[in-house]
Amino acid sequence: MEHAIADLGVQVEKKRDDLDEFFDEFINSKPIFNDKSVLQSNYNPDKIQHREDYIKDIAKILAPALRKERPSNLFIYGKTGTGKTTCINHVLNKISNIAHTREIPLEVISINCKLKKVADTEYRIILEILKQLGREMPSTGISTNELYKELYDAIEQKKRTVLLVLDEIDSLIKKAGDEILYNLTRINPELKQAEISIVGITNDLTVMDTVDARVKSSLNEEELVFLPYNAVQIQDILGDRAIMAFHSEVLDEEVIPRCSAYAAREHGDARRALELLRFAGEIAEREGSDKVLPGHIDTADKKTERNRIIDVIKSQPKQFQLVNYAIIKTSMKEKHNLVTSKKTQIIEPTTTGAVYDYYNKVAKELGIVTLSLRRISDIIIELEVLGLINFKIVSKGRYGRTRFISVGLPKTLYKEVLDILREDLSIS
DNA sequence: CGAGATTCATGTGAAGTATACCTTTAGGCTTAA
DNA sequence: AAGCCTAAAGGTATACTTCACATGAATCTCGTA
Structure with a gap:
């Protein structure tokens, strides 16, 4: 002892x-x-290397704002990490500084559409714009139309040029469609004492193909493409x-x-x-x-x-996690090698139906409410937007039509992701 | 044997429902004169 | 009578469901060579 x-x-x-x-x-x-903050993604460097030309271009396009004229709408394309946001911010900072010291009426509003809590529907975007204009509005209880009226009013009252920067606008269009853009571009004619210019920034070049041609032409008054470094x-x-x-x-x-x-x-x-x-x-x-x-x-x-x-x-809602779990699980199959008679795990695409069956089974075991197939179908699409999975729609002739869903993860992560999902969902 | 019909499994759009919030309104109660 | 609080009523957005119809190639059917 x-x-x-x-x-x-x-x-x-x-x-x-x-x-x-x-x-x-x-x-x-x-x-x-x-x-360390210098390396953080939100850091704005004083000088931006290898982007001098772009900065000049942006400056040229937005400069009229300093003369109380309406700058052209601007659209910026470029892959992630090509300096779009940094350049825009840089120019905007300069412009609003000058505007401030010279007392030129100018308002800059900048919204990142990808920050999910902020904005992923038309309503929430307008809400956010209004908030930045200094008008808090309720998160519900008002019709979208009403909100637009409020927006006209808010901008009109500013009696100044408003630069509206919508960063990562592609994720917004994907989720909420192009109606917002359409409405925003149509604000201008109604304004008497103020003007609004829209700067859209997007990573995804293809998204703009889906928007209404009228919106596109009015937004693309000026267009800039950022090439990768x-x-x-x-x-x-x-x-x-x-x-x-x-x-x-x-x-x-x-x-x-x-x-x-x-x-x-x-x-x-x-x-x-x-x-x-x-x-x-x-x-x-x-x-x-x-x-x-x-x-x-x-x-x-x-x-x-x-x-x-x-x-x-981890940041997904439970239902999404469960669907994700079902997708991974159903896409893993064991194969018996006839020669060595060993089991090997192979990974091949699943189908919506298989996922739904598995989802239902697990959800019941866990006592989680089961959603309809229709909804699961939509969730699968949303998971694809997030880049967690890939799919294509395949017609198997006599045997129907379905999505072939494959998991978009590196193989080394499968196990870990499964463990995480299991933990989050408390599956044993 | 080949053209057209059929079939399956689910994609997809529209409309409806439940829920969570939000404002407005109407009482009802308190308070001060 | 005025002020204040509360509960009910009346709105809205969002997530989800239900219903109904659309898809598209493998398979089947049947007329024809």
């Missing part, structure tokens, strides 16, 4: 030593970051930010080239490159390493994709 206690004592003491050591090490190790440019950007973000001599010289190589591999996504660099730094910090090594970039690369997917999955 005594012996045991003594043993325990030793163990505790030893553990404390370990911890102490760890903390000592942590404190003594040179800090990696100087200013190449590896060299990304390297420049990273280098620039790294100087501010990290303490000197912390980065292994291989790190930045490798980081930009990873990002360029996709399509020149600068945001991703920065994220990767920051994450690698954090990993190095956590490991207590006093240098960021290329290996850290590799780890970060693997983990960022994973984190993104897991975030998306």
Whole structure:
């Protein structure tokens, strides 16, 4: 007995030593970051590299606002991480500063349509615009028409030029259709003392094909396409930010080239490159390493994709998670190899019906309300929009028509995602 | 044997329902004169 | 009488359901070569 206690004592003491050591090490190790915020995606740099021409273009288009004239509507296309938002913000900041100091009446409203809580329906967008105009409105209880009237009124009362920036407008169009755009473009003729210009930003070039031709032509008064950065440019950007973000001599010289190589591999996504660099730094910090090594970039690369997917999955409502779970489960099949008689798991597309059956079964077991097939069909489409799954509609002739649904995850994540879903849904 | 009809499984649009919020209104109660 | 609180009534958006019809190629049917 005594012996045991003594043993325990030793163990505790030893553990404390370990911890102490760890903390000592942590404190003594040179800090990696100087200013991490520089690498955050919402950071607005003073100078934007390799985008000077675009910035000038945007400035030219929006400049009339400073003369109390209505700038043309502007549409900006470009893949993620090509600097669209950064450039626009940069120009807008400048413009509103000038407007402010010279007392030119100008109002800038900027909305990111992708932030889900903010806005994913027509109603909520208008609500958000009104909020930024300084008019809080109830989240329900008023008809959309009423809301539009309020919007006219609010803008009219401002008696100034209003620049309305809709970032990631594609996700809005996908979810709520083009009616908002149509209505917004038609506000102008009704305004007497104010004017509104719309700046739309989108990653998805194809979405605009689906909108009404009239809307399209009136929005595309001016159009700008952002081309992706190449590896060299990304390297420049990273280098620039790294100087501010990290303490000197912390980065292994291989790190930045490798980081930009990873990002360029996709399509020149600068945001991703920065994220990767920051994450690698954090990993190095956590490991207590006093240098960021290329290996850290590799780890970060693997983990960022994973984190993104897991975030998306975790933030889904229960029903969506269940459907997702059913899709993954039904797309995994066991195959007996006749020669070796071993079981191997293979992954092949499922169908709506199979998913629905499985969904029903599990939902009943869990005591969750089961939704109709119609609704599940819509949920499947929404999961596709989120990029978690892919599907195509296939007609199997005599055997009907269905979606062939496949899971859009890297194979290595299947197990983990399943575990997460199981946990969230408390499936044993 | 081939053209046209049939069939299956589910896609898809429209309309209806339940629910969650929100404002307005009508009492009902309190309070101050 | 005026003020204030509360509950009921009347709106709306959203998520979901129900109903009805649309799809499209494998399969079937049947007339014809």
